[in-house]
Amino acid sequence: MNYALTDEQAMIQKMMKEFADEEVAPGAEQRDKEKRFPLEIFQKLAKLGIMGLPFPEEYGGGGADTISFAIAVEELSRACGSAGITYSAHVSLGGAPLYLFGTEEQKHKYLVPICTGESMGAFGLTEPNAGSDAGGTQTTATEQDGQWVINGSKCYITNASYAKHLALTAVTGKSDGKKEISAIIVPTDVEGFKVIDNYEKMGLHSSNTTELILDGVKVPEENLLGKRGDGFKQFLITLDGGRIGIGAMAVGIAQAAYDKALAYSKERKQFGSSLSKFQAIQFKLADMAMKIELARNMVYKAGWLKDQGKKFSKEAAMAKLYASEICMQICSEAVQIHGGYGYMRDYHVERYFRDAKLTEIGEGTSEIQRMVIAREIGC
Numbered sequence: 001m002n003y004a005l006t007d008e009q010a011m012i013q014k015m016m017k018e019f020a021d022e023e024v025a026p027g028a029e030q031r032d033k034e035k036r037f038p039l040e041i042f043q044k045l046a047k048l049g050i051m052g053l054p055f056p057e058e059y060g061g062g063g064a065d066t067i068s069f070a071i072a073v074e075e076l077s078r079a080c081g082s083a084g085i086t087y088s089a090h091v092s093l094g095g096a097p098l099y100l101f102g103t104e105e106q107k108h109k110y111l112v113p114i115c116t117g118e119s120m121g122a123f124g125l126t127e128p129n130a131g132s133d134a135g136g137t138q139t140t141a142t143e144q145d146g147q148w149v150i151n152g153s154k155c156y157i158t159n160a161s162y163a164k165h166l167a168l169t170a171v172t173g174k175s176d177g178k179k180e181i182s183a184i185i186v187p188t189d190v191e192g193f194k195v196i197d198n199y200e201k202m203g204l205h206s207s208n209t210t211e212l213i214l215d216g217v218k219v220p221e222e223n224l225l226g227k228r229g230d231g232f233k234q235f236l237i238t239l240d241g242g243r244i245g246i247g248a249m250a251v252g253i254a255q256a257a258y259d260k261a262l263a264y265s266k267e268r269k270q271f272g273s274s275l276s277k278f279q280a281i282q283f284k285l286a287d288m289a290m291k292i293e294l295a296r297n298m299v300y301k302a303g304w305l306k307d308q309g310k311k312f313s314k315e316a317a318m319a320k321l322y323a324s325e326i327c328m329q330i331c332s333e334a335v336q337i338h339g340g341y342g343y344m345r346d347y348h349v350e351r352y353f354r355d356a357k358l359t360e361i362g363e364g365t366s367e368i369q370r371m372v373i374a375r376e377i378g379c
């Protein structure tokens, strides 16, 4: 067993750390206040060849592995949770289904612009009445004269305002009395398609979260992604990979909160001594460091299993569940260590606290992760 990063992974980590510190962190607080999507950051990441990092070079990707992708998400999230979720969704929800299930033609037409950063990647699964129970999809796609006619709506879709196209799930019929769900690629500028960016969120204010309205949207038959009726299976596979991204996002936010809390505990004096000299504070910081170490190892292990072509559903669910829950705990403790200052915006930790909550909800809530793990261990 070797815990060291490969030369390539270490190089990506160094590059992403520098990029996150120099280009992403400085404006994060202001963007959060202004609720401004940092398009310029993703344009710069595109120039660095990061937007398609884990996809093969023949599609404009970086040919790197899943651990490198996790490192990139972690570093961006350490600087700004919004940048982290944007990038994670771009790759693992936008790019991955096209790469895994698309035809060669679809990959060249739709995956390449995602890898080059010409389009942000997005994936439309969740609906107002189908969240955890994503099989409850109500959006329909009917075949008419060689086209799919799609009607319905999606909610909470990341990146859609900046996507030129996205894959979404729709009911395409019934087989054996069950809903037949398929994934279809839809260009976002097609008639009848509306992207609404109007949510008032708790956090991740500079990420783009949208509602999609599909009113008689027509796309050619060949926009079907993979086989008809495979949509359910496809999104389960897509979410397995996505959980590595959200786990990495949680590790990044937790690391940022811990770093700020450790630094503050050394600066702040009460009762004639730095906070870091009080054992009660030391124990909090020691627990934070230990939990981050464990969560990071779990995320990297899930990534490693995926890269080895081994089963990784259980490990990805465990990594996402553990990382998101410790991220929430660590952000709460970081606010606590800052006292009243932590409750104020200028000290950053309240932003981490707000951003962290999403990691327990997106790409399967903590309850759903426990259901996945229970299934995997044979309950």
Ligand SMILES: Cc1cc2nc3c(=O)[nH]c(=O)nc-3n(C[C@H](O)[C@H](O)[C@H](O)COP(=O)(O)OP(=O)(O)OC[C@H]3O[C@@H](n4cnc5c(N)ncnc54)[C@H](O)[C@@H]3O)c2cc1C
Pocket: 089, 093, 122, 123, 124, 125, 126, 130, 131, 132, 133, 155, 156, 157, 158, 159, 204, 209, 358, 361, 362, 363, 364, 365, 366, 367, 368
């Ligand atoms: C900022 C943000 C970005 C997002 N981005 C995307 C995106 O890009 N694409 C996309 O498709 N979706 C996206 N989502 C949606 C997200 O994946 C869902 O919100 C999530 O899966 C939960 O679904 P829900 O909100 O409908 O909650 P519900 O499913 O209604 O769940 C409500 C509560 O009930 C619990 N619950 C549900 N079923 C069970 C059960 N069987 N047993 C025990 N407890 C249960 C849940 O765990 C939760 O605590 C995003 C959400 C947010 C907030």
